[in-house]
Amino acid sequence: MITIDDLTKVYGSRTVVDRVSLTVNHGEVLGLLGPNGAGKSTVMRIIASAVPPTSGRVRVMSCDTVTESIKARRCIGYLPEHTPLYPDMKVESFLSFAARIKGGRKNGVKDRVRNAVIEFGLEEVRNRSIATLSRGYRQRVGLAQAMINDPPVLVLDEPTQGLDPEHAYEIKQLVKDLSGSRTIVLSSHVLSEVSQLCSRVAVLKKGRVISVDSTEELVSRHQNHTRITIRVGERLDQALKMIEAVEGVISASSSNSQVIKAETVRDRDLRPVLAERIVKSGIPLLGIAREEMSLEEVFMKLVAGEDATRA
Amino acid sequence: MRSIYLKELVQYFSSPFFFVLACVFVGVAGVFFYNAVAYANLLATQMSQYQAPGGISVSAVILRPLFMDMSLLVILLVPLISMRLYAEEKAAGTMELLFTYPVSDLKVLLGKYLAGFSVFVLILAFSGFLTALLAVATTPDWGVVLASYTGLILMGGTVLALGVFASSLTGNQTIAAAVTIGGVLVFWALGWFADTVSSGYLGAVLRELSLAGHLSRFFNGLITLKDVVFYLLFAVFFLAVTLRVLDFHRCRG
Numbered sequence: 160m161i162t163i164d165d166l167t168k169v170y171g172s173r174t175v176v177d178r179v180s181l182t183v184n185h186g187e188v189l190g191l192l193g194p195n196g197a198g199k200s201t202v203m204r205i206i207a208s209a210v211p212p213t214s215g216r217v218r219v220m221s222c223d224t225v226t227e228s229i230k231a232r233r234c235i236g237y238l239p240e241h242t243p244l245y246p247d248m249k250v251e252s253f254l255s256f257a258a259r260i261k262g263g264r265k266n267g268v269k270d271r272v273r274n275a276v277i278e279f280g281l282e283e284v285r286n287r288s289i290a291t292l293s294r295g296y297r298q299r300v301g302l303a304q305a306m307i308n309d310p311p312v313l314v315l316d317e318p319t320q321g322l323d324p325e326h327a328y329e330i331k332q333l334v335k336d337l338s339g340s341r342t343i344v345l346s347s348h349v350l351s352e353v354s355q356l357c358s359r360v361a362v363l364k365k366g367r368v369i370s371v372d373s374t375e376e377l378v379s380r381h382q383n384h385t386r387i388t389i390r391v392g393e394r395l396d397q398a399l400k401m402i403e404a405v406e407g408v409i410s411a412s413s414s415n416s417q418v419i420k421a422e423t424v425r426d427r428d429l430r431p432v433l434a435e436r437i438v439k440s441g442i443p444l445l446g447i448a449r450e451e452m453s454l455e456e457v458f459m460k461l462v463a464g465e466d467a468t469r470a
Numbered sequence: 471m472r473s474i475y476l477k478e479l480v481q482y483f484s485s486p487f488f489f490v491l492a493c494v495f496v497g498v499a500g501v502f503f504y505n506a507v508a509y510a511n512l513l514a515t516q517m518s519q520y521q522a523p524g525g526i527s528v529s530a531v532i533l534r535p536l537f538m539d540m541s542l543l544v545i546l547l548v549p550l551i552s553m554r555l556y557a558e559e560k561a562a563g564t565m566e567l568l569f570t571y572p573v574s575d576l577k578v579l580l581g582k583y584l585a586g587f588s589v590f591v592l593i594l595a596f597s598g599f600l601t602a603l604l605a606v607a608t609t610p611d612w613g614v615v616l617a618s619y620t621g622l623i624l625m626g627g628t629v630l631a632l633g634v635f636a637s638s639l640t641g642n643q644t645i646a647a648a649v650t651i652g653g654v655l656v657f658w659a660l661g662w663f664a665d666t667v668s669s670g671y672l673g674a675v676l677r678e679l680s681l682a683g684h685l686s687r688f689f690n691g692l693i694t695l696k697d698v699v700f701y702l703l704f705a706v707f708f709l710a711v712t713l714r715v716l717d718f719h720r721c722r723g
Contacts, residue, residue, distance in 0.1 A: 170722065209569040211721060232572040239570075243563030245481065252480055259473035260571045304567075 160185050160342055161206060161312060166215035168201050168366075175201045177366035178215070183359075185311075188338045190357030190374075191346040192458055198366040199346040200240055200316055206344060207237035207314045219312055233262065236305035240316040242297050246290035250281055250300055253289060254307060261308040275303040280329075295326035302330065313337065315345040319352060331356060354454040362461050370461055378457050384409060384422040386450040387430060391417060392443030401436055405429065417445070474573065474581025475588075478555070482589050492593045495547050502539040503600045506532045529611045532604065534689050537618040540597065541685055544590075544626050545658065549650035551589050552633025553643040555582045556712075560641035565719065575716045579709060583634055590626045594619070614691040621688025624701035625681060629654050631705035631712075638715045657681045 161183040168176040176198040183189045191199040204210040206217055208224045208231055217224045222231035245253055254275055258268045276285050279299040284292055289300060298318070305313060318334065319327040327349075334356050337343060347353050353360055354374040362370040362377075370377060391398045395413055402411045402421050407429050411421040423429045430447050437444045482488045510531040517526065559565045568578060598619075604610050629650065636649040661680030664673040677683055681704075684697040 204566070207570040209566050209720070229572045229574065232570055235570065237567070237570045239563070239566050241563060243567055245477075245564055246562060247481055247484055248477075249484075256473055256477045256480075257571075259476070260573055262572060 160220060161344065162218045163202070163206070164216050164218075166202065166205060166217060167213050168198075168205060168210065169213045175366050176205070176212075179363070179366070179368050180215075181361055181368065181371065183342050183344055185342055186339045187359060188334065188343040188345065188357045190353035190360045191344065191363060192350065192353060192360055193346075193363035194462060196365075197363040199363055201366075202363070203237075203314050203316050203344060203346060204239075207235055207239075208232045209237070209239075233308075234310055234312050236308070236310040236313045238301045238305045238313075238315045238318055240320070242301035244289045244297060244300060244304075247288065249286055249288055250292070251276065251285045253300065254303055257304040258307045261310075271307055271309075275307050278306075279303040294321050295323065298322055298326065298330065302333065311341055313341055313343045313345075315343065317346055317348065319347065319349065327352075350453070350455045350458055360454070362458065364462055374454055378454060385425050385428070387421045387423055387433065388446075388448050388450055389419045389421065389433060389437070389444070390446040391419065391437065392445055394442050395419065397440070398437055398442050401440060401442075402433060405432060405436060407432075471573070471577040471581040471584075474578050475585045478582055478585030479588065481554075482551075482585065488589060488593075491547065491550060492596055495543055495593050496596045496599075498543055499536075499540055499597045499600060502543075503532075503536055503603075506536045506539075507604075509535075528604070528608050529614045529691070533601075533610060533614050533618065536600070537622065537689050541622060541625065541682075544594070544622055545629060545654050546651065547593065548586075548590055548626050548629040549633050549636075549647040549654070551586050551593075552630050552637055552650060553647040554637070555586055555634050556637040556716075557640055557643045557646045561643075569720055575713060575720070579634070579712060579716070583630065583709060586630050586634065587627055590630060591623060594622060594626065611691065614689070617688045617691045617693050620693055621685050621697070624688075624698060625685055628681065628701045628704045628708075631708035632657075635708045635712045635715065638712045638719075654681065 161181070163179055163181040166176055166179040167174065179198070179202060181189070191202065193199050201210065205212050205224065206219065208228050211225050219231040220234040222234065224231045248256070251272060254272045255268055258271045258275075276282055279302060281296070281299060281303065284296050289297065292300065298321075302315075302318065305315070315334070319330050322330065331352060334343065334345065338356070338358070345353075345356065357374060359371060359373050360377055361368050389398070389402065395416055399411055399413055399419055402408055402419060407424045407427055409422040409424065411419055413419045421429075421433070428449070430449060434444060434447050510526055510528070513526050513531060556565070559568060569575075601610060601615050632653050633646070633650040636653065637643075637646040639649070640646050657679060658681045660676045661683040664676035664680070667673060667676060678700070684700050687694055687697055
């Protein structure tokens, strides 16, 4: 479990993290979202004890990351952004080093390294120098070192950054498997990934948390309209005019010769009414569906909305 | 601390750098040794020609010049050992990783320092075969040999501490080595400036701070507490300053 109270980090005259308060419960996966420079990585570094806060406090498994730093660090597996590793070390000797330095069972170092090599699919490269590894393998080694002592808390900064779809999928599967048994904080620029993996999302902007919610609640809270997509066989213009005339339709537009997208009021499902009108007028109706707002749209709205509010 | 120490040793020995450094050090020390022996031989020949009474002093003619030359080699060798200790971590971004492992900065520092120190002592030990070679032909003063090696080890440890400090300042290993060599040369030459700058209190302080001044007694076969404490305090001072630099880096992120 992680508790962040009124966390602030100032570099010179620049406030990078501004009074952030968050709680991440056991077994929960919290996603940190935000544009570049929002303070996501700094928050993660502070949680991982890499950087002390200017004010406020962070507790990991009830250990203060400043006053009980070593104890707190024992509970954390951290994967920094860009996965820094020792290029001249071999995979196995680096993992042995990580296992030894993170402590725990003395005789278990070999076992832990062997398990990590198997779990993260590193058998083929176990005796290879890290400098010669592909991006995907480097990321796996980074994750393996983070989890080598089986920590209850994982802090993963952009865990799938720069990976091809296959490797990214593997890492996502891994995080999914770990969720429930571990407390995980991760950041990503891939919003679909965050919505798949995270039970809650904290949106940061200019060092401040502007929203914390589950992805579903976040989407539903910021969705003012309902979007309905209608596919017709012919007479698109006639169908468009008809749809615009229906009470509750805010706007309608067509993107090609068959598809009409209508923004409707949120409190009513207008699909039956729209379908009935189109069918009655003899226009062939090929399909009608309601679309949820994507997390990306909510994110853009939140970030832009904050700017508008401040202005 | 042990895991950091072992990791550093693995990194030193996993590249040809260590072997190249050891070969160059021993090779150049061998040239110095040959030169000292050749000079002693010439001296002995001349003495026999002129039928001079007594023999030549192996300590004065071979050992002292050899160890004096080796001390200059140590000044160049140790910065090459220390330059990577923190600069490499900074350049690779692994400092951040290291900061998050459950080990204190002091233990990391000591692990790194001791690994560098072990590598230095190991390379220095390779030069031991030169005195062994000398022992085949003559009987060297083992007291001078032991004291000289003690002096070189202590001075090497001091230079290493300065090197670790320089390495913590930058992510560029070449700059770290250059700063160390520059710093050592300044402390080496302080004794030379002492007389020209001032003959009073300042001169005495400069003389006491000179790395070379403290070394000469070891080469005469004398191990004094004052010299040992000087080198130890010098090393502790730079290690303590390095800790402050690391703390600064941690706060700055």
